[in-house]
Amino acid sequence: MILTIANQKGGVGKTTTAINLAAAFAKKGKKTLLLDLDPQSNSSLTFLDTHTLQKTVFDVLTEPSVNFRDIIRHTSVLHLDIAPSKISLAKLESNLVGEFDAPFRLKDKLDAVRTEYDFVVVDTPPTLGLITVNALVACTHLLIPIQSSYFALEGTDDLLETVERVKARPNPDLKVLGVLITLHDKRTVLAKDIYKQIKSVFGPKVFKTVISKNVRLEESPAYKEAIFSFAPHSTGALEYFKLSDEVLDRV
Amino acid sequence: MILTIANQKGGVGKTTTAINLAAAFAKKGKKTLLLDLDPQSNSSLTFLDTHTLQKTVFDVLTEPSVNFRDIIRHTSVLHLDIAPSKISLAKLESNLVGEFDAPFRLKDKLDAVRTEYDFVVVDTPPTLGLITVNALVACTHLLIPIQSSYFALEGTDDLLETVERVKARPNPDLKVLGVLITLHDKRTVLAKDIYKQIKSVFGPKVFKTVISKNVRLEESPAYKEAIFSFAPHSTGALEYFKLSDEVLDRV
Numbered sequence: 157m158i159l160t161i162a163n164q165k166g167g168v169g170k171t172t173t174a175i176n177l178a179a180a181f182a183k184k185g186k187k188t189l190l191l192d193l194d195p196q197s198n199s200s201l202t203f204l205d206t207h208t209l210q211k212t213v214f215d216v217l218t219e220p221s222v223n224f225r226d227i228i229r230h231t232s233v234l235h236l237d238i239a240p241s242k243i244s245l246a247k248l249e250s251n252l253v254g255e256f257d258a259p260f261r262l263k264d265k266l267d268a269v270r271t272e273y274d275f276v277v278v279d280t281p282p283t284l285g286l287i288t289v290n291a292l293v294a295c296t297h298l299l300i301p302i303q304s305s306y307f308a309l310e311g312t313d314d315l316l317e318t319v320e321r322v323k324a325r326p327n328p329d330l331k332v333l334g335v336l337i338t339l340h341d342k343r344t345v346l347a348k349d350i351y352k353q354i355k356s357v358f359g360p361k362v363f364k365t366v367i368s369k370n371v372r373l374e375e376s377p378a379y380k381e382a383i384f385s386f387a388p389h390s391t392g393a394l395e396y397f398k399l400s401d402e403v404l405d406r407v
Numbered sequence: 408m409i410l411t412i413a414n415q416k417g418g419v420g421k422t423t424t425a426i427n428l429a430a431a432f433a434k435k436g437k438k439t440l441l442l443d444l445d446p447q448s449n450s451s452l453t454f455l456d457t458h459t460l461q462k463t464v465f466d467v468l469t470e471p472s473v474n475f476r477d478i479i480r481h482t483s484v485l486h487l488d489i490a491p492s493k494i495s496l497a498k499l500e501s502n503l504v505g506e507f508d509a510p511f512r513l514k515d516k517l518d519a520v521r522t523e524y525d526f527v528v529v530d531t532p533p534t535l536g537l538i539t540v541n542a543l544v545a546c547t548h549l550l551i552p553i554q555s556s557y558f559a560l561e562g563t564d565d566l567l568e569t570v571e572r573v574k575a576r577p578n579p580d581l582k583v584l585g586v587l588i589t590l591h592d593k594r595t596v597l598a599k600d601i602y603k604q605i606k607s608v609f610g611p612k613v614f615k616t617v618i619s620k621n622v623r624l625e626e627s628p629a630y631k632e633a634i635f636s637f638a639p640h641s642t643g644a645l646e647y648f649k650l651s652d653e654v655l656d657r658v
């Protein structure tokens with residue numbers, strides 16, 4: 157299973173979901189690869205020092221001689237590997253202008269390692285450009301994190317339109333695995349209202365698990381850890397573990 | 408003064424700052440234009456229904472015959488106009504590939520209306536691509552909102568590198584007006600730690616005004632209002648008004 161975490165709205169918990177869902181799969185003994193496709197490299201920063209990296213995802217996608225095996229590293233979490241990025245990935249779009257296979261670069265290169273993992277979890281940047289299109293073409297499933305806030309709801313039409321375009325030709329098997337409500341604050345009326353609106357728009361696609369606002373989730377990357385080792389009994393750890401159960405049920 | 412609000416990290420309060428700072432200038436009687444350069448069009452959504460729009464910023468930047476005067480609209484706030492966008496702006500980069508004047512499109516088109524306004528406030532998307540470069544080339548000053556969280560601090564190197572490249576040739580007069588700490592939660596240790604780190608990195612550039620987390624700021628766009636009419640006595644209104652005083656002091 158190759159699971160892309162995408163939403164072009166910024167700051168809705170894509171990276172936080174990618175890190176902790178990947179770590180939850182690893183905790184269940186599943187061999188998991190966290191693939192960082194965001195030039196901001198927040199997922200990579202959580203597990204390593206990106207300044208020391210020589211080759212990264214950018215090189216794999218632009219140089220024929222560089223493969224994922226050359227850049228994949230183990231993390232501090234058993235069964236969890238990472239394919240890291242750094243800011244150079246921001247040049248991908250201008251680098252691949254005019255290349256007719258540009259949307260397929262990730263899919264083609266991922267073929268060499270995908271059988272070695274039970275799960276590949278892909279973190280994406282807050283845009284709908286070539287990088288995110290590569291993730292949508294290469295993946296089998298899509299998980300859409302949506303913050304329960306006004307702006308976050310408005311942007312989903314554009315994302316779903318992009319998904320339909322990808323399903324029409326480059327990746328007909330792409331499935332929307334589900335919509336995850338994140339950064340949810342049960343105390344505010346706005347969050348409750350938006351939650352109802354998201355349910356009425358997406359229906360059964362919405363995961364039963366809701367990720368509530370929890371400062372431990374914000375802190376754990378600063379200590380180079382996923383939530384399960386940093387604060388194993390926090391609400392964040394329980395909720396992301398429950399989410400991993402729900403994801404396994406849906407596959 | 409043309410003030411760009413930029414940070415490629417997502418969800419750090421760029422739009423919330425652009426809307427409410429522009430509204431604060433208007434409240435002081437300054438003629439202000441809010442220029443939405445984000446394809447997600449969150450600033451535009453706050454004041455109008457973007458589905459009804461014919462021509463938008465995308466048309467101004469790609470068609471010689473369309474000018475800002477053709478798309479600028481009044482908002483419900485006295486002295487505040489808006490130049491709206493919609494998702495079509497996401498095609499700007501692929502539309503202007505190979506055009507040697509691509510980074511200057513906004514600067515050139517803005518020349519026709521800039522004298523009609525005391526302030527132009529530019530909202531940008533969470534990327535460092537051609538759209539944000541256009542904003543950095545066209546503006547006189549840059550305001551960088553930074554959320555007091557781990558990931559937000561890591562990304563500022565890349566933004567400052569882009570700013571130096573813009574200052575080297577296309578816009579030597581570009582000044583970093585200041586760094587604004589947003590979404591600050593005084594109660595958490597992490598936020599206090601990050602605040603100290605931001606101060607040690609940016610020194611006097613950091614505004615004294617800190618914008619704290621305040622649900623009224625999250626709610627007001629859902630009611631098509633800036634904070635000053637939606638919740639005039641909220642912390643968010645007081646803080647953004649104080650920020651507008653500090654900005655005027657620095658210019």
Ligand SMILES: Nc1ncnc2c1ncn2[C@@H]1O[C@H](COP(=O)(O)OP(=O)(O)OP(=O)(O)O)[C@@H](O)[C@H]1O
Nearest residue numbers: 166167168169170171172282368369370374417556
């Ligand atoms: N459930 C949560 N509770 C508290 N803080 C959270 C939660 N989820 C995410 N955060 C924090 O909110 C901010 C945004 O989250 P994150 O960086 O994961 O979003 P993103 O969608 O990956 O952002 P970008 O669009 O920049 O890639 C981060 O500072 C993160 O630590």
Ligand SMILES: Nc1ncnc2c1ncn2[C@@H]1O[C@H](COP(=O)(O)OP(=O)(O)OP(=O)(O)O)[C@@H](O)[C@H]1O
Nearest residue numbers: 166305417418419420421422423533619620621625
């Ligand atoms: N001070 C604040 N208190 C509470 N909520 C806030 C505050 N500032 C912003 N928000 C909320 O946080 C979310 C992110 O803010 P906003 O959309 O302004 O960020 P942005 O940087 O413009 O995001 P993007 O990168 O997607 O353009 C929004 O839901 C907004 O309502």
Ligand SMILES: [Mg+2]
Nearest residue numbers: 170171194198
């Ligand atoms: Mg992210």
Ligand SMILES: [Mg+2]
Nearest residue numbers: 421422445449
């Ligand atoms: Mg915004």
